Amino acid sequence: xxxVLFFLLGVALISCxxxxxxSTDDNFDRQAMLVNWxxxxxxxxxxNYEGEVDALEAQAVVFTNAPTxxxxxxxxxxxxxxxxxxxxxxxxxxxxAETNGLQGYTNMYPANIEEIESSxxxxxxxxxxxxxxxxxxxxxxxxxxxxxxxxxxxxxxKYENNAYKTYLTDLAKRLQTLTSEVVNDWESGYRxxxxxxxxxxxxxxxxxxxxxYIFYFEKHLRASxxxxxxxxxxxxxxxxxxxxxxxxxxxxxxxxEALACSKAFFNGQHFGSTQTGEGxxxxxxxxxxxxxxxxxxxxxIDQFAAIESxxxxxxxxxxxxxxxxxxxxxxTYDELQKNVINFKxxxxxLMNVKVDYVDADGD
Amino acid sequence: MLMATDSISRYWNxxxxxxxxxxxxxxFGSLIFMSMIRFWWNGWxxxxxxxxxxxxxxxxxxxxxxxxxxTYIIFFVCGVSxxxxxxxxxxxxxxxxxxxxxxxxxxxxxTTYLNHYYFVSLxxxxxxxxxxxxxxxxxxxxxxxxxxxxxxxxTIDSIKLMLGIVYFYAGLAKLNSDWLIHAxxxxxxxxxxxxxxVLGYWLQQVWVHYALSWIxxxxxxxxxxxxxxxxxRWLGYSLVIIFHLLTSMLFPIGMFPYIMIASTxxxxxxxxxxxxxxxxSRWVEWIRPGSQPGRVLxxxxxxxxxxxxxxxxxxxxALQLTLPFRYVLxxxxxxxxxxxxxxxxxxxxxxxxxxxxxxxVDKQTGKWFYVDNSDFLTSFQEKQMSFQPDFILEYAHxxxxxxxxxxxxxxxxxxxSYVALNGRPSRPYINPNIDLTKKSETLKHKDWIxxxxxxxxxx
Numbered sequence: 144x145x146x147v148l149f150f151l152l153g154v155a156l157i158s159c160x161x162x163x164x165x166s167t168d169d170n171f172d173r174q175a176m177l178v179n180w181x182x183x184x185x186x187x188x189x190x191n192y193e194g195e196v197d198a199l200e201a202q203a204v205v206f207t208n209a210p211t212x213x214x215x216x217x218x219x220x221x222x223x224x225x226x227x228x229x230x231x232x233x234x235x236x237x238x239x240a241e242t243n244g245l246q247g248y249t250n251m252y253p254a255n256i257e258e259i260e261s262s263x264x265x266x267x268x269x270x271x272x273x274x275x276x277x278x279x280x281x282x283x284x285x286x287x288x289x290x291x292x293x294x295x296x297x298x299x300x301k302y303e304n305n306a307y308k309t310y311l312t313d314l315a316k317r318l319q320t321l322t323s324e325v326v327n328d329w330e331s332g333y334r335x336x337x338x339x340x341x342x343x344x345x346x347x348x349x350x351x352x353x354x355x356y357i358f359y360f361e362k363h364l365r366a367s368x369x370x371x372x373x374x375x376x377x378x379x380x381x382x383x384x385x386x387x388x389x390x391x392x393x394x395x396x397x398x399x400e401a402l403a404c405s406k407a408f409f410n411g412q413h414f415g416s417t418q419t420g421e422g423x424x425x426x427x428x429x430x431x432x433x434x435x436x437x438x439x440x441x442x443x444i445d446q447f448a449a450i451e452s453x454x455x456x457x458x459x460x461x462x463x464x465x466x467x468x469x470x471x472x473x474x475t476y477d478e479l480q481k482n483v484i485n486f487k488x489x490x491x492x493l494m495n496v497k498v499d500y501v502d503a504d505g506d
Numbered sequence: 507m508l509m510a511t512d513s514i515s516r517y518w519n520x521x522x523x524x525x526x527x528x529x530x531x532x533x534f535g536s537l538i539f540m541s542m543i544r545f546w547w548n549g550w551x552x553x554x555x556x557x558x559x560x561x562x563x564x565x566x567x568x569x570x571x572x573x574x575x576x577t578y579i580i581f582f583v584c585g586v587s588x589x590x591x592x593x594x595x596x597x598x599x600x601x602x603x604x605x606x607x608x609x610x611x612x613x614x615x616x617t618t619y620l621n622h623y624y625f626v627s628l629x630x631x632x633x634x635x636x637x638x639x640x641x642x643x644x645x646x647x648x649x650x651x652x653x654x655x656x657x658x659x660x661t662i663d664s665i666k667l668m669l670g671i672v673y674f675y676a677g678l679a680k681l682n683s684d685w686l687i688h689a690x691x692x693x694x695x696x697x698x699x700x701x702x703x704v705l706g707y708w709l710q711q712v713w714v715h716y717a718l719s720w721i722x723x724x725x726x727x728x729x730x731x732x733x734x735x736x737x738x739r740w741l742g743y744s745l746v747i748i749f750h751l752l753t754s755m756l757f758p759i760g761m762f763p764y765i766m767i768a769s770t771x772x773x774x775x776x777x778x779x780x781x782x783x784x785x786x787s788r789w790v791e792w793i794r795p796g797s798q799p800g801r802v803l804x805x806x807x808x809x810x811x812x813x814x815x816x817x818x819x820x821x822x823x824a825l826q827l828t829l830p831f832r833y834v835l836x837x838x839x840x841x842x843x844x845x846x847x848x849x850x851x852x853x854x855x856x857x858x859x860x861x862x863x864x865x866x867v868d869k870q871t872g873k874w875f876y877v878d879n880s881d882f883l884t885s886f887q888e889k890q891m892s893f894q895p896d897f898i899l900e901y902a903h904x905x906x907x908x909x910x911x912x913x914x915x916x917x918x919x920x921x922x923s924y925v926a927l928n929g930r931p932s933r934p935y936i937n938p939n940i941d942l943t944k945k946s947e948t949l950k951h952k953d954w955i956x957x958x959x960x961x962x963x964x965x
Contacts, residue, residue: 173700342701370876378868378875433712434693434929442931484924488859488932495698 171429172421174341177348179411179420181334186326187414188231188404193326195225196318203315207308210299219288223393225318226281230400234359234408237351238337239328245321247276252367253384254282256290263310270317279314281387287311290389343495353423353496357486360405365479368398372465373472380469382462394461398454406447423490430493439493443485450478518816520659521802523776524641525783525795527662528594531638532793533768535592538604538626541761542585551581554618558884560904561615562897565947570613577614583607591633593792594643598634605630616897617890621853622762625672629769632668632822635815636661637803642783642793654803655795664819665772668826670730675830675851677726682964684841684855685723689715690928691857692722699756725749733773746770757854836951841927842958844894845951860892860925860935864902866909869916876922877905893925895936895952902942919943930960 199221206214229249236246248270255277262268262278270279277283287310291298301307329337340348366376367386374380387393407414411422427440454475458464464472545551555561555572563570573580584607590600609627612618637657639645646653684690689712696709696718708714725745732742750763771779780795787794805812833846840847841856864877879888882904891897902919909917918941926932933956940954 343698347701366878375876376878378866378873430697433697433710434690436929437931439931484861484932487861488924488926492694492857492859492926492929495694 171426173349173426174338176411176421176426177338177341179413179422180352180408181329181337183413183416183418183420184408184411185232185235186329186334188228189235189322189326189329191414192225192228192232193322195221195228196315196322199225200312200315200319203312207302207312210302210308212295212299215288215295215299219390222281222284222288223390226387226393226397227400229281230397231404231414233363233401234356234404235352236355236359237348238325238333240325243321243324244273244276245325247273248321249280249318250282250386251276251280252282252386253388254278254286256286259283259286259310263306266306266309268310270313279317281318284311284314285387285389287314288389289391349494350496353491353494356405356408356423357483357491360479360486361483364398364401364405365476365483368394368401369461369472369476369479372461373469373476374465375473375476380465380472382465385461385465388462391462392459395454395457395459395464398457398461402447402450402454406444409443409447427490427493434493436493439485439489443482443490446478446482446485450475450482453478515807518658518660518807519804521656521804522659522662523780524637524655524657524803525776525779526772526774527636527638527657527665528641528643529779529782530665530769530772531594531597531633532592532642533771534629534633534765535588535590535604537761537765537768538588538608538630539585539592542581542588544761546578546581546585551577553884554886555611555614558615558887560882560887560901562617562887562891562900564613564616565896565949567613570610572614580607580611584611591630591638594639594645597639597643597645601630601633601638605634615887617887619848620762621851622759622765624849626765628826629665629668632664632819635818636664640803642795644792647792654801656802658803658805660819662772664823665769666730666734667823669766669769669772670734671823671826672851673726673730676853677723677728678965679830679850679852679855680719680723680726682855682962684928684962685719686964688928689719691855692719694857694929696756702755705755722749733770736775739773743770743773838951838955839958839960839962841962842925843952843955844896856928858893858925858927859889860923860932862892862898862921862923862936864905865920865922866905866914867918867920868914869918882908892923893935895955896947898923898936899942899945899947899952903946906943917943927958933959 199218202214202218202221206218232240233246233250240246258275259278262275268275268278287307288298291301291307302311337348340346344350370376372381372385385394386397409423411420411424412418413420424440424444427443431437431439453471457471457475458467461472555577556575561571583603587600587603587607590596591604605627608623608630612623612627637654640652640654640657680686693712693715696715699709700706702709729742729745729749732738732745747767750767753759754763783793783795805815807813807816830850830852833840833850836843836845838845841858863879865874866877867874879891883891883901891901898921902921906917906919920938920941921936922938923935924932925935935956937954937956942954945952945954
């Protein structure tokens with residue numbers, strides 16, 4: 144009896160294992176896709192961002208040493224280019240960026256100005272607490288360099304108070320620390336971990352980054368940047384809840400940058416270049432060749448074009464946009480939503496990636 | 507006519523050795539016990555039944571809800587009664603409690619519906635009426651009066667019939683154009699196993715998708731018959747093992763493969779079960795088959811109790827045979843509307859995903875907003891809700907109540923819903939112009955589901 148059972152188990156295992164000595168790779172090399180993502184997109188984008196954040200931090204020191212019209216203007220310019228560079232890394236909440244909470248500490252808006260004012264003036268605050276996320280990062284800097292008063296002269300006058308100087312440089316340093324933690328990790332081993340984690344499990348790098356990508360597109364690009372100011376989830380447009388509210392004319396530029404990054408990542412386009420490599424597009428093309436469905440990659444690319452065309456008529460300030468003509472903002476939201484459907488249903492179906500790891504049985 | 511009645515009555519009186527049913531009881535109870543521990547260990551009680559703020563109910567069972575932190579009690583009762591069933595200790599009470607607690611758990615939230623949970627409920631229901639504790643059980647040891655080593659043949663056959671229905675109906679359900687002609691959904695699922703050693707390569711090959719689709723259908727349709735005849739039984743059982751081990755490698759299906767591998771042993775003749783018990787009794791003394799053979803359990807066919815029991819079994823199986831076909835009463839494509847889909851052994855037939863958003867409209871001011879589903883549902887619930895109309899409706903009514911309690915009055919709820927099925931592009935699913943607060947749940951066809959505009963032929 145026992146022998147029979149063992150024999151059957153043996154048969155079962157051998158028959159699962161018989162056939163060939165061929166390589167376990169199929170015709171699509173997922174590791175090549177991960178290599179392209181890491182080496183040509185993620186790491187270069189982070190290094191670029193790190194450079195911008197370093198420059199911002201340096202200028203924050205220059206400015207606080209000598210607050211002038213001129214040093215304020217330079218600081219604002221550095222803040223802008225760092226904020227734009229941020230849009231190219233915000234998707235990649237993986238590795239240390241996930242564990243140190245980079246996203247939340249860098250760009251949670253709207254900034255909580257009451258708390259900022261009170262902790263700044265009291266001089267006691269711990270920026271590492273999760274409860275302090277809405278008092279730091281780019282939105283808090285936005286307030287400190289644009290929102291303290293209505294004229295530049297009045298803003299400069301605020302910086303006669305050392306409390307403001309300290310808080311400003313602390314915020315810049317905090318961004319710098321978080322960023323260098325992430326970049327160091329990618330450069331000291333995480334890149335290999337990432338690239339070698341090419342399995343199909345829910346914790347595999349392809350699955351994780353795909354989920355990150357879609358989450359970013361849905362929650363940050365579609366909801367936070369457009370939907371929430373337009374009142375999609377509350378019924379009332381909220382002009383104060385836009386990205387870079389105090390800089391006032393910058394929200395569209397940030398949105399455009401994030402949209403460009405989403406599109407480039409979909410295409411596997413190298414950072415800062417027009418060259419493309421393995422990415423969602425080539426992967427979908429491969430999977431389509433098996434299942435023989437409609438050309439999903441092209442459908443997604445076309446929808447990116449539709450989003451660009453609708454959003455191009457938005458004004459540079461989304462605060463003004465929702466007050467003057469919210470319809471246009473809602474139209475942009477609708478176009479974004481169409482790609483959410485394409486990503487969340489059609490792309491995940493084809494890639495056989497679960498929307499979120501549902502840790503339970505199926506049948 | 508007389509002969510037929512005669513052979514029927516002879517069948518009801520026929521007896522066989524009790525060992526196969528005893529082995530079945532021990533394995534079934536042990537596996538359910540293990541799956542309860544596994545469920546608890548994985549933190550799923552907390553995650554699936556305590557953390558969510560809202561639960562999807564089955565039609566008519568809206569009163570079945572988790573008990574908050576006391577939900578653990580239900581699982582505890584279920585686990586202990588499964589263990590007692592395996593031991594054959596206070597069997598009748600234990601199996602009733604097992605049936606009730608397990609079924610209660612499954613009714614708490616239909617998000618977690620699985621055919622194999624339904625299977626466990628049905629088997630434990632049948633076992634309430636079966637003499638499964640009269641052999642190698644604690645009860646029979648303590649009370650020799652209820653110790654029998656022969657029991658009516660039909661009691662064992664009823665389990666075989668149930669198993670046969672599961673396989674055969676699962677096979678019938680595969681006889682459709684998506685499965686046989688398009689090799690869907692295996693064509694989507696199998697390439698995902700690319701990193702399995704050796705198999706990974708083959709799982710990318712389209713011919714493999716077709717081969718496995720056809721073999722899978724043939725397997726399901728034929729395995730009950732292969733197991734029934736002694737000449738093909740070992741072949742059938744080898745296929746059972748291979749097939750279930752393969753599926754457990756490819757898909758996250760938990761304990762189900764092991765439950766089926768254990769259950770189908772019941773098709774073997776008693777000799778094998780006696781050997782198995784003798785082997786096991788080297789380690790577990792109470793399992794040793796009784797030493798006073800020859801007691802035969804015979805039911806009095808004329809007693810009311812027996813007549814009721816037999817009628818109940820006939821009604822039960824008549825229902826099992828017809829229920830899976832109830833879908834023909836509904837218009838539209840079964841896979842699309844899912845009206846009549848559950849409780850029909852339709853296993854692994856669909857890759858279906860959706861995105862469904864709810865628009866709350868204030869009728870008086872015309873103001874509207876969309877609901878963030880993650881405020882109310884877990885990601886698992888949101889996933890299941892997004893492509894099943896009865897979930898969508900129930901959730902809409904929950905939202906109506908929620909927002910009315912918040913002071914919104916006179917609201918309408920519309921949905922923006924897209925669904926993709928078996929590799930087809932996503933398309934609108936629910937009529938966006940229908941106010942769902944005006945619709946109520948019934949067993950009738952839901953005419954607010956938009957047409958599928960494609961055809962899947964077959965059963």
